[in-house]
Amino acid sequence: MNSWYSCGCVLALTSLVSCSLVEYSPNQTHLPATERGLTTQTLAHLQQMPRAAAGDTVRFVFVGDTQRFYDETEQFVASVNRQRAIDFVFVGGDISDFGLLREFRWVHQRLQQLRVPYLTVVGNHDLVGNGRAIYQSIYGPLNYSFRYGGTKFICLDTNGREYGFGAQVPDVPWLRQQLQDTAGSQRTVVLSHVPPTDEDFDPALVPPYTATLRGCSRLVFHLSGHVHRYTAGQPFHDGVTYLTTYSLAKHRYHIISLWGQRQFRLETVTYGPEA
């Protein structure tokens, strides 16, 4: 074939491969090595960090859905960076809106400007399309736990509707096992995206899920996002406190302090143009 053709092939391939605009699919999972497995990277970093607050207190920011609120996420980061004595930031799922790789990267580009590490739990929007594989690629496991400052944090996928219900998600046996494994901690916090009071939580698993939580005397509370607003209460009248937090669109977030056995304090911060 014509020699210019092969020459053109080489030119085109070279320019495509070397450019960050090159995208094979918005659903692709492929990432630069530094952006893979962020949860594991962050936890390793967190274990090296001294606690920010005095005594046995753990103090962290809890906020909900960042989905397609990129401007607000920048304002959120600026506000959190002005806070003092924060250990880490926890984003309660729906990192993305459409479950596309670039969305996760746009959010990560902003959240990595935080002065403290941030962690996430998977939300229903993060599971749309190829989102599950993308979340696993950029962050890591959908269910994971870690210990920090005498507290065990259990983070799990409760987005039952995304799996067509079917009594598989959330993984209640895994949760039970995690709640029982209390070595090295004095209190426990459970974090998920969809709260068990919501219609997107698998109705067949509400009784075993809430019963499992009820059985843990060290549980401080259960934290969720999804509903984009603050709610607090004991909806199952069993002594277990369930809290939900704001989405980024609400220009509000919570700072949660934990100390003692099950003591906690909740502060609300308003940021952005209305603050």
Add this chain to the structure above:
Amino acid sequence: MGLKRRLLLGLLASIWVALPVQAQTDAQPSAGPFFLTLHFAGGTGLVALGGGYRVAHQRLEPEVLVGYLPAKLAGRAAAVITLKTTYIPFSPRLGQSRWEVSPVAAGGWLSYTTGQQYFLTNNSAGRYRSGYYWWSSAVRVGAFVGPRLTHLGHPSTPRPSRQTLYAELGTNDLYLVSALTNRSLKLPDILTLGGGLKGSW
């Protein structure tokens, strides 16, 4: 919002500019020939193969592409089927040479990605109430602009060959929605690059 407006204006302008330029293609047949395409990236898979037929006095190139998205890039291998049309407003000859340059070609596409994890519509997925998700995760639509370089075969042959090398800067519907609702997302954030080769013999 300035950048997005510029992108849209650019697309419109390229179509507008095209209308008065007619003369150089008068000698061309109104339709044909068939062409084959080898396309790289641009959201249609790692590599896509396809072809089409030139119409509208050589100004439009509608085509069908079948792309391959390997498991290494997306967790699970998938096919991406794309219906695409490129509009070539003008394609001036470089002097007396056998080369043509089109500084701006523009077009649009609609793609379908295979795989159980993608739903055609919110309702077809069978697990959501109506309107739960407003978009389709399997179907994307997009637009692009880009330059082309074409080599023409010798005119004395009964069916002169032509080969085109092209590049495309584009975006898709969901990236555009993201950018239109966020000042902090800039035009380069939502652009994708693709390119390829087209040939008729």
